[in-house]
Amino acid sequence: xxxxxxxxxxxxxxxxxxxxxxxxxxxxxxxxxxxxxxxxxxxxxxxxxxxxxxxxxxxxxxxxxxxxxxxxxxxxxxxxxxxxxxxxxxxxxxxxxxxxxxxxxxxxxxxxxxxxxxxxxxxxxxxxxxxxxxxxxxxxxxxxxxxxxxxxxxxxxxxxxxxxxxxxxxxxxxxxxxxxxxxxxxxxxxxxxxxxxxxxxxxxxxxxxxxxxxxxxxxxxxxxxxxxxxxxxxxxxxxxxxxxxxxxxxxxxxxxxxxxxxxxxxxxxxxxxxxxxxxxxxxxxxxxxxxxxxxxxxxxxxxxxxxxxxxxxxxxxxxxxxxxx
Amino acid sequence: xxxxxxxxxxxxxxxxxxxxxxxxxxxxxxxxxxxxxxxxxxxxxxxxxxxxxxxxxxxxxxxxxxxxxxxxxxxxxxxxxxxxxxxxxxxxxxx
Numbered sequence: 001x002x003x004x005x006x007x008x009x010x011x012x013x014x015x016x017x018x019x020x021x022x023x024x025x026x027x028x029x030x031x032x033x034x035x036x037x038x039x040x041x042x043x044x045x046x047x048x049x050x051x052x053x054x055x056x057x058x059x060x061x062x063x064x065x066x067x068x069x070x071x072x073x074x075x076x077x078x079x080x081x082x083x084x085x086x087x088x089x090x091x092x093x094x095x096x097x098x099x100x101x102x103x104x105x106x107x108x109x110x111x112x113x114x115x116x117x118x119x120x121x122x123x124x125x126x127x128x129x130x131x132x133x134x135x136x137x138x139x140x141x142x143x144x145x146x147x148x149x150x151x152x153x154x155x156x157x158x159x160x161x162x163x164x165x166x167x168x169x170x171x172x173x174x175x176x177x178x179x180x181x182x183x184x185x186x187x188x189x190x191x192x193x194x195x196x197x198x199x200x201x202x203x204x205x206x207x208x209x210x211x212x213x214x215x216x217x218x219x220x221x222x223x224x225x226x227x228x229x230x231x232x233x234x235x236x237x238x239x240x241x242x243x244x245x246x247x248x249x250x251x252x253x254x255x256x257x258x259x260x261x262x263x264x265x266x267x268x269x270x271x272x273x274x275x276x277x278x279x280x281x282x283x284x285x286x287x288x289x290x291x292x293x294x295x296x297x298x299x300x301x302x303x304x305x306x307x308x309x310x311x312x313x314x315x316x317x318x319x320x321x322x323x324x325x
Numbered sequence: 326x327x328x329x330x331x332x333x334x335x336x337x338x339x340x341x342x343x344x345x346x347x348x349x350x351x352x353x354x355x356x357x358x359x360x361x362x363x364x365x366x367x368x369x370x371x372x373x374x375x376x377x378x379x380x381x382x383x384x385x386x387x388x389x390x391x392x393x394x395x396x397x398x399x400x401x402x403x404x405x406x407x408x409x410x411x412x413x414x415x416x417x418x419x420x
Contacts, residue, residue: 118374
């Protein structure tokens with residue numbers, strides 16, 4: 001018997017099949033690899049350099065409370081956009097949300113610079129389909145055994161897989177999003193949202209402090225550093241959360257839970273729980289586990305902006321637990 | 326992929342008909358509203374969707390289509406012509 005989470009995941013891969021022909025599900029092309037390299041440099045390498053600049057600048061110009069506020073607000077907005085929007089809503093459909101909330105989550109998620117919502121969704125559904133097997137875009141466990149293999153796997157899963165990778169067929173993996181006019185619109189303006197995510201903290205920093213220095217530190221802390229921090233958190237799910245940490249359920253992949261990371265990445269590091277119950281809006285699966293992403297979904301529900309929130313029952317959870325002999 | 330049905334003789338019109346059906350299915354549009362003078366971009370296909378279209382087109386034709394044909398063409402008519410030419414060329418080379 002499949003549980004409900006598995007049923008949803010299973011159903012997702014059944015949709016829109018061409019009759020009588022095996023569909024091409026990923027493609028490698030020099031044209032796409034060129035675009036991927038450009039994206040990698042702009043939104044994965046530049047934030048590292050920006051963060052280094054911000055740290056060096058600290059020696060000459062102490063951080064202001066305005067910089068910190070800009071960092072926290074844009075870190076939370078773009079991070080929640082990824083966790084609640086890209087991940088729990090668009091990829092796994094673990095709850096339903098109104099059009100304005102879908103648009104806002106898509107826009108904030110885009111600001112994180114991790115790809116357009118349709119690409120991200122397609123790639124993440126493929127990750128679940130193949131979890132740690134050949135074809136998984138970012139598994140750390142396919143690079144040989146021993147410490148050297150693990151280390152190579154870590155670097156690939158955490159960072160370098162994005163330089164050039166097979167690109168998924170979005171019509172196969174994300175047909176539901178392609179039917180959503182709101183999300184098509186958000187997706188088409190991906191680069192606009194990234195630029196706005198950098199311009200807004202820059203403008204606020206400059207206007208509030210009435211100085212060019214304020215604009216610069218606003219850009220660095222509200223733009224570059226928060227992009228870097230959100231990315232490192234999400235990258236850790238691909239690397240650390242498939243390498244170290246605890247396992248509680250029977251799953252086909254090698255996913256793990258890392259509790260201490262949870263407060264810093266919106267509860268996402270209950271990653272093993274998530275692989276066991278991909279259709280669950282809650283990753284913590286219990287009130288006492290820190291899962292800010294789920295708490296915000298509950299808050300949205302309180303205002304009538306989210307509904308049909310899916311969470312497995314206690315019995316469903318217990319049934320999947322690893323039993324020691 | 327030995328059970329792929331390679332489309333027999335594909336001409337420009339056949340490719341255009343396939344494009345129309347595909348795009349209208351994916352985007353939930355009225356087929357009749359799609360014209361040969363439309364571009365992929367103006368219809369609402371970004372690079373993600375264009376790539377998906379390329380993959381499914383390759384499956385249908387049984388030949389590899391360089392993505393540049395799709396990304397660089399201005400209109401559906403241009404694409405249909407380019408794809409038909411490419412399919413013909415590869416069939417000739419193979420046969």
